[in-house]
Amino acid sequence: xxxxxxxxxxxxxxxxxxxxxxxxxxxxxxxxxxxxxxxxxxxxxxxxxxxxxxxxxxxxxxxxxxxxxxxxxxxxxxxxxxxxxxxxxxxxxxxxxxxxxxxxxxxxxxxxxxxxxxxxxxxxxxxxxxxxxxxxxxxxxxxxxxxxxxxxxxxxxxxxxxxxxxxxxxxxxxxxxxxxxxxxxxxxxxxxxxxxxxxxxxxxxxxxxxxxxxxxxxxxxxxxxxxxxxxxxxxxxxxxxxxxxxxxxxxxxxx
Amino acid sequence: xxxxxxxxxxxxxxxxxxxxxxxxxxxxxxxxxxxxxxxxxxxxxxxxxxxxxxxxxxxxxxxxxxxxxxxxxxxxxxxxxxxxxxxxxxxxxxxxxxxxxxxxxxxxxxxxxxxxxxxxxxxxxxxxxxxxxxxxxxxxxxxxxxxxxxxxxxxxxxxxxxxxxxxxxxxxxxxxxxxxxxxxxxxxxxxxxxxxxxxxxxxxxxxxxxxxxxxxxxxxxxxxxxxxxxxxxxxxxxxxxxxx
Numbered sequence: 001x002x003x004x005x006x007x008x009x010x011x012x013x014x015x016x017x018x019x020x021x022x023x024x025x026x027x028x029x030x031x032x033x034x035x036x037x038x039x040x041x042x043x044x045x046x047x048x049x050x051x052x053x054x055x056x057x058x059x060x061x062x063x064x065x066x067x068x069x070x071x072x073x074x075x076x077x078x079x080x081x082x083x084x085x086x087x088x089x090x091x092x093x094x095x096x097x098x099x100x101x102x103x104x105x106x107x108x109x110x111x112x113x114x115x116x117x118x119x120x121x122x123x124x125x126x127x128x129x130x131x132x133x134x135x136x137x138x139x140x141x142x143x144x145x146x147x148x149x150x151x152x153x154x155x156x157x158x159x160x161x162x163x164x165x166x167x168x169x170x171x172x173x174x175x176x177x178x179x180x181x182x183x184x185x186x187x188x189x190x191x192x193x194x195x196x197x198x199x200x201x202x203x204x205x206x207x208x209x210x211x212x213x214x215x216x217x218x219x220x221x222x223x224x225x226x227x228x229x230x231x232x233x234x235x236x237x238x239x240x241x242x243x244x245x246x247x248x249x250x251x252x253x254x255x
Numbered sequence: 256x257x258x259x260x261x262x263x264x265x266x267x268x269x270x271x272x273x274x275x276x277x278x279x280x281x282x283x284x285x286x287x288x289x290x291x292x293x294x295x296x297x298x299x300x301x302x303x304x305x306x307x308x309x310x311x312x313x314x315x316x317x318x319x320x321x322x323x324x325x326x327x328x329x330x331x332x333x334x335x336x337x338x339x340x341x342x343x344x345x346x347x348x349x350x351x352x353x354x355x356x357x358x359x360x361x362x363x364x365x366x367x368x369x370x371x372x373x374x375x376x377x378x379x380x381x382x383x384x385x386x387x388x389x390x391x392x393x394x395x396x397x398x399x400x401x402x403x404x405x406x407x408x409x410x411x412x413x414x415x416x417x418x419x420x421x422x423x424x425x426x427x428x429x430x431x432x433x434x435x436x437x438x439x440x441x442x443x444x445x446x447x448x449x450x451x452x453x454x455x456x457x458x459x460x461x462x463x464x465x466x467x468x469x470x471x472x473x474x475x476x477x478x479x480x481x482x483x484x485x486x487x488x489x490x491x492x493x494x495x496x497x498x499x
Contacts, residue, residue, distance in 0.1 A: 138382075140382045140400045140418075141421075143400075147422045171384070171404075173486075174402075177486065206428050206490070209428070213449070239491055
């Protein structure tokens, strides 16, 4: 990376707009021993915060965040008894007002409401939690993170983090879970390509099998050279070889 | 002739006695924060491992040389305790030596063995991670999250309760995956069987809340209204969900 590019990335990082991938690039750059002196302060600061990535988040953090979400969901927190006279009156009032709003604001229905904003905020908090948990040492935290990420809508940071997990996590179940989570985003070229790359590089049999299954089910022609290479492996289990061979035929014939 | 026969018999008897008396050594490791939940991490190449949860505040490690090769079994292992975290690693392949580890009932476990034929865990409440590669994994009286994988062995996990906080994930390539839960227990299960060999004592209802996968629809199920999330996955074996 050139100095100018690093500067631009650093600016994005400070502005809080950098993606996970960009931060990884920046991290790699700042780790180099021969960076210009003007980056020394940034390096110190970057790794000062970076070292906390390996610290386990206090167990209370998640509870606090979830409490905060719950509080925001229920402002006031007072429960109305719908069967009391006040409740019935309120229900009728809601119906009338609701009918009115529905009738006169259909054209404005695409405007973001407070509920939408709240939903977005909750999704954002979940995303932060998922990305943070993925960096944890505990396999249970990381599995939880993948499950959370799988429930989120398409998001580039989440996809990048899941691809990294699929390729590098030390636990085979977490790699499998991240593949399952990524399979929701097969409409994105970057996801399909990352799976094809992983199929070529991964040595773990279950991971390869899972990726091959997806490629076959998705009739992914670009994966054919890799699948053909895999079945040439003399040490491959006979049953696995047979299934992948059938899969190659399925992709080739499209049936 | 009669004398030589007696001598042979006596020799065989001595060998048999010697084999029966497997050499074993026992070590007790004090926890630096007794009474607090600790964890055990075992990373060895080729040893059957048994872990038992007991009412105790320390950890006992028993090393048993089943082959009795007149070797010092403890020579093959290193132990380390740091802030209630216990690490056991081997110094190379020590075939024929088994580990029996007694831990407090509430303990976290992380166990990995490359060629070990059996990992057997009982009466431990806490999250468990096991990667057996080739061997079988058996868990009895579990309570917590289970992240278990073996390439060629069977998984047989009997749980009193699964963790609400953390999902569980049980997978095998060629072996069977069997999860046993108490009668009436609710769980949200993703059943992913490549060859569709699934058997359940529980009624499996479709669970749309867990989403569907584009390449293999309809695998998310709930039992007894749903509950903690668990993935059961295998490629060439069977998946069973049994009532206890």
